[in-house]
Amino acid sequence: MKFLKQPWQRRHLVEAFMKFIMRVSLVFVAGALGLILWIVVVRGLPALSWSMITQIPKGGYYMGKEGGILNAIIGSLYLATGGTALAMIFSIPIALYLKTYLGDSQWGHYVRLSLDVLWGIPSIVYGAFGFTLMIAFGLRASLLAGIIILALIELPIMTRAMDEVIRRMPVDLEHAALALGSTKLEVALRVVIRQMLPGITTAILLGFGRGIGDAASVLFTAGYTDRIVTSLMRPTASLPLAVFFQLGSPYPEVQRRGYAAALILTIIVLAVSLGSRWISARLNKYTIK
């Protein structure tokens, strides 16, 4: 027969082997994710209670008595939302400027390089930097300082995420708009941004995820408090630090609450992730592939 299968031929063997390696990698990664979720759920779920998400720590909470971590939940939502919003305000114009006026020029290259370097800086360094500045200006740890530091951390991530999306935009699209007599700014604001909308939601997701999960930077800049924050100038609690402090406790019931706090954090990130995917899919309708 002319078309007989020859599984022992070298190229078919190589393909089978490579496919196997790819599958193993996939199983490893999926397994790690599954394990993380499993541990957080198994350890955190029993300790998760209604009072945990509706109350602030009461006297003796850190020794296992009554209370919850509403202060940290609200603090983290404020911090991450504020940081992401602030980072958006700066990253969208930077991304558009990179595309519209710098392009692939030498300057564009430098800006991208510095953003990539900023992306790689550990958050503890951002925290230390923010702390130094606060001392220099005589400021105390506050929600505002935390938001600013988180915005700085999120800015390079969000800008580069958007930049990569815009750079993949077909040049014909830009030319089509220019041919109708658009200025470069009109192309940027009316065409590029439309094309970029799904990219913006991805950027928000990345930025928010990084911001809400970051412990080191807010440790120095936002501080920690058992009260619900009411002013930008006051310190605030945050979920990552709530996890950290409670897991470090010698009391087993407090440790379990640490896992519960981690579970809450994971659920928030998951919700934001799914929500932005949903929005992204709807915005995707008009983009040119």
Place this chain on the structure above:
Amino acid sequence: MDAHIQVKNLVAYYGKQQALKNINIEIPKNQITVIMGPSGCGKTTLLKTFNRFFELTENTTLTGEVLVDGQNIYDKDVDVTEVRKVVGLLAQRPSPLPMSIYENVVYGMNIHRMKKDRREYKEAVKHYLEIAGLWEEVQKRLHDPATSLSIGQQQRLCLARGLAVEPEIILGDEPTSALDPISSQNIESRLIELKQQYTTVIVTHTLRQAKRLADYVIYMYMGEVVESGPAKEVFNNPQHKRTKQYLEGLF
């Protein structure tokens, strides 16, 4: 001849590569002019100098003049967006903007603030889609993404979008080369219908299309205009050997 575009001593370079060598031609008003010639002869480059698209390619230089209604569009105090509003372009492949069919037509009118209210925009969208021969097909789905249309429909949408900014000149850079025969024919008949009101300049590499469309012909070879004149004269009685060879299909 009533010339709408006059090209004087036009020289263009891509880097050090000369693409246009001292072009001097006139393009008649409200007729279809076809620029033809073998690949790489500079016909698309010449077309791109008419709406100042040549400068979008990096590292290019250009000297000489392109006059539209007697005004040099390369003058220092010329607003390039106004030039491109008057000189519309139908590209090789249709490229709809990332928005709905309706918004695609509105886009140009909107940036140039050409209409006062929604009702005027709606009427204009209908009007230009009708001219482009697309209205029947899309009137029930104006708010669908433009990409949901077939390629042929997209090109007619691009025509409607271009006409909506009320240009005087339509440039076509091989506007049917990406389309199937029926869509191509459709675009060709639109262009013939429109030639009373617009000066049309088409670049094509298909001789048969040139013969179907042209009122006036420019034949180019190696960055130079070899011959130009009314279509009948050039096709029936070419003056130059190269034009004759091209028309006979020798290259």
